Amino acid sequence: MNYLNLIAVIVVAYLAVFAQARQTLLRDLFGAQVDLLPSLMVYCALNAGWGVLAGIALLGGLWFDTLSANPLGITSLPLFTVAFIVHWHQDLILREQRYAQFVLGCFASALAPFLTVLLLFGAGDKPLIGWGSLWQWFVMTVIGGVFCPFFFWLFNRLNRDFAYQHLPESTFRSDREVKRGRF
Amino acid sequence: MLKRPHFIALSIVLLLVLVLLSLPTQTATQLKLALSSLFLPLFGLAGSYQTLTEQAGNTIVPRRALLTEIEQLKRDNERLRLDAMQSAQVWNENAQLRQALGWQQQAAWKLKAARVVLREPANWWRGLQIDVGQRDGIHTNLAVLTQEGLAGKISQVGYARSQVVLLGDPNCQVSVLVEDGANKGVDGLIASSSSSVLDPTIVDLTFIESQKGVKAGLKVTTSGLGGVFPRGIPIGQVIDFTSVSYGLFSKARVKLAADLRHLEHVWVMLP
Numbered sequence: 001m002n003y004l005n006l007i008a009v010i011v012v013a014y015l016a017v018f019a020q021a022r023q024t025l026l027r028d029l030f031g032a033q034v035d036l037l038p039s040l041m042v043y044c045a046l047n048a049g050w051g052v053l054a055g056i057a058l059l060g061g062l063w064f065d066t067l068s069a070n071p072l073g074i075t076s077l078p079l080f081t082v083a084f085i086v087h088w089h090q091d092l093i094l095r096e097q098r099y100a101q102f103v104l105g106c107f108a109s110a111l112a113p114f115l116t117v118l119l120l121f122g123a124g125d126k127p128l129i130g131w132g133s134l135w136q137w138f139v140m141t142v143i144g145g146v147f148c149p150f151f152f153w154l155f156n157r158l159n160r161d162f163a164y165q166h167l168p169e170s171t172f173r174s175d176r177e178v179k180r181g182r183f
Numbered sequence: 184m185l186k187r188p189h190f191i192a193l194s195i196v197l198l199l200v201l202v203l204l205s206l207p208t209q210t211a212t213q214l215k216l217a218l219s220s221l222f223l224p225l226f227g228l229a230g231s232y233q234t235l236t237e238q239a240g241n242t243i244v245p246r247r248a249l250l251t252e253i254e255q256l257k258r259d260n261e262r263l264r265l266d267a268m269q270s271a272q273v274w275n276e277n278a279q280l281r282q283a284l285g286w287q288q289q290a291a292w293k294l295k296a297a298r299v300v301l302r303e304p305a306n307w308w309r310g311l312q313i314d315v316g317q318r319d320g321i322h323t324n325l326a327v328l329t330q331e332g333l334a335g336k337i338s339q340v341g342y343a344r345s346q347v348v349l350l351g352d353p354n355c356q357v358s359v360l361v362e363d364g365a366n367k368g369v370d371g372l373i374a375s376s377s378s379s380v381l382d383p384t385i386v387d388l389t390f391i392e393s394q395k396g397v398k399a400g401l402k403v404t405t406s407g408l409g410g411v412f413p414r415g416i417p418i419g420q421v422i423d424f425t426s427v428s429y430g431l432f433s434k435a436r437v438k439l440a441a442d443l444r445h446l447e448h449v450w451v452m453l454p
Contacts, residue, residue, distance in 0.1 A: 014221075017304070018222055020304040021301040021302060021304040022229060024444075027302075028444070031381040032306055032381075033302075033303075033304055033305070033306055035304070049188070050189060050191070050192035051192065053192060054192040054195055054196050057196060058196060062203075063218070063222075064304060064305075065215070066215045066216075066219040067219060067222070067304055067312070068303060068304050068305045068310075069305070069308040069310050069348065069352075070305055070308070071203075071204055072203050072204075072218075073199065073200045073202075073203030073204055074200070074204065076196060076199070076200050077196060077197070080193070080196045084189075084193065088189075116305075117307060120307070125353075126353040126375075127305075127353065128307050128308065128309065128351070128352065128353055128375050128377065128380060129307060129377060129380070130376075130377030130379070130380040131378070131380070132378075132379070132380030132381035132382075133306065133307070133380050135381065136306045136380065136381070
């Protein structure tokens with residue numbers, strides 16, 4: 001991951017956290033607020049190293065917790081766990097395929113809130129959980145899955161348009177050129 | 184096997200999370216508020232956008248509609264002035280009677296208007312952030328109202344913003360009174376409702392004595408017990424009730440008077 005991509009990911013994480021707290025359209029439509037950070041972590045897990053993963057997980061989690069009633073820092077660990085699992089199996093993942101990106105987004109968006117709620121219970125908090133939470137979980141999973149290919153498209157597009165592209169090396173060498181004569 | 188960088192990254196994240204989670208509540212709150220100031224540019228942008236859209240909306244409203252609205256507001260204003268005059272008389276009479284009986288005098292509500300700037304991004308809490316804070320004299324545990332009734336209470340206070348925990352959140356329990364015209368009323372406790380996660384306008388009313396009759400349609404107001412909320416703030420109406428704990432207690436569902444899904448402005452009750 002180059003610097004441009006890294007900055008873009010941080011900016012998108014920052015905007016995504018604020019948008020989740022500001023916009024109520026999806027909440028009004030589906031009765032659940034979506035979380036875009038797990039899908040973003042999938043992109044990072046397949047394109048960045050461990051340092052970047054830890055940094056983005058900490059930053060995104062802290063930002064989310066500052067605008068939420070969650071205890072500070074509790075979201076970072078699930079985000080990093082999701083990224084850890086995906087990064088660990090990155091050699092087996094067809095990262096260019098849209099359906100693979102969707103499935104990974106669904107997996108991350110389902111696992112991260114589940115782990116967060118587990119941690120909250122473990123920390124002695126009593127989050128509001130009921131049968132309706134299953135529907136909210138489903139909505140978070142599917143919409144998170146939809147956003148994952150979008151993030152791949154967005155960051156690849158940014159990279160293609162603004163980052164320096166290496167010229168493909170030609171195999172042509174003038175000293176090895178066979179010049180044919182008339183016969 | 185795990186390679187070295189994996190261990191280092193995992194250890195750093197784990198260590199930082201553990202340190203953050205073990206911070207004292209006061210320090211964690213201060214840190215939270217300090218970190219949330221990183222969003223100030225976005226708060227500014229969102230505020231400007233809202234103002235601009237309101238101004239743009241105002242410019243396209245026809246003059247006739249504005250004049251009609253002014254007329255309506257004038258009529259409302261006159262009616263409210265008459266109501267206020269009548270209330271002032273009743274208030275004075277009440278104060279005199281309280282003085283005669285040696286009861287404690289009631290203070291008038293001091294309210295501070297606030298705009299909702301953010302909502303809780305997590306699905307397992309019910310809360311919001313408002314644009315008033317310490318600079319406006321706000322502190323924790325103050326009641327937050329809408330014109331329909333109680334909405335919640337202040338849970339965290341920053342310099343210019345505060346976090347509100349709404350009714351129905353597990354951290355907002357309110358001692359209430361079910362107003363039964365014939366009797367003194369029935370005490371209960373408003374708690375979070377796991378059966379209505381998807382509908383934030385319904386909460387559970389628990390710890391109602393089974394012998395006391397609670398019927399659907401009865402009004403629920405704050406009882407004043409507990410010292411956080413003053414007595415008499417409307418909360419909602421009983422929808423239905425069931426017997427729990429082998430008939431020792433009853434549990435009811437209450438439809439909140441305030442629509443907590445679409446709050447844009449609230450009032451903070453100052454001491």
